[in-house]
Amino acid sequence: MLELRNVTKRFGDTIAVNNVSTNFEPGQMVGVIGRSGAGKSTLLRLINRLATADEGKITSGEIDVRSLSGTQLRAWRARCAMIFQQFNLVNRLDVLTNVLIGRIGNAGTVPVMFKHFSATDRANAAMALDRLDLLSQALQRADTLSGGQQQRVAIARALMQKPTIILADEPIASLDPRNARLVMEALRTINQQDKITVITNLHTLDAARAYCDRIIGMAHGHVVFDGTPDMLTSSMIQQIYGDEHETAVDESLTSTIAATGTAGQAGKRHLEAAH
């Protein structure tokens, strides 16, 4: 179990994450919601140590995340694969090589630089792409793919790290509704089939409601809501998204994912069949 105890992170006078305590049980799919600047990205970055907490404790079993360095820190980052809004693929490399880059944490940088991958790694990368319905694009340059396809390549790359946790920082913020659905369904299917904990920041309430078992609402660095989607009442939504000038939050403004369509279901079925 991943545990955060009284975790605080400051940037100058800004308290990005303010005295947050929470636990993440293995295998949960958790959506983190809140206004821009609420502290969602910082929370994820503290977990995989792209940022270091100023105060508090982050632990996973015996691992004290704040005190990790060197090889142990690299191993922890491999365990907590990160997915970003802008995909972070190497555009000029083909899709398969981009997925194999996920092995850096385990294989080291040199074999990856010279594209010296084992047959097992190549087979695993091809299988990961097949699960994400992208095998036929394996030899294309990454920048020839659509945004949604690139994000699914990023998920395949994350799977190569054999993570126990996937941290997704606004994974669908740059995508149209159809691609957003495919990406969220891919994350959900991997969460359910592989029992990988998924913690994902989401701008949209409907995505959090549709795909997550648990929703954490942040405001001004604090956790102001932590519960199941059905516990998210309109007064809670107001507390998470509202500010002192607003009387009511228009929930439709926090929505980009339209009603589930056939394309999304097809993507999910493919993932399930390929597993």
Ligand SMILES: Nc1ncnc2c1ncn2[C@@H]1O[C@H](COP(=O)(O)OP(=O)(O)OP(=O)(O)O)[C@@H](O)[C@H]1O
């Ligand atoms: N590297 C940094 N340097 C200075 N301030 C930062 C840094 N990272 C975050 N902040 C500040 O910390 C606060 C929380 O930022 P964070 O990015 O975690 O919020 P967020 O909820 O993820 O917002 P968004 O949805 O816009 O990404 C903001 O006020 C932000 O300006």
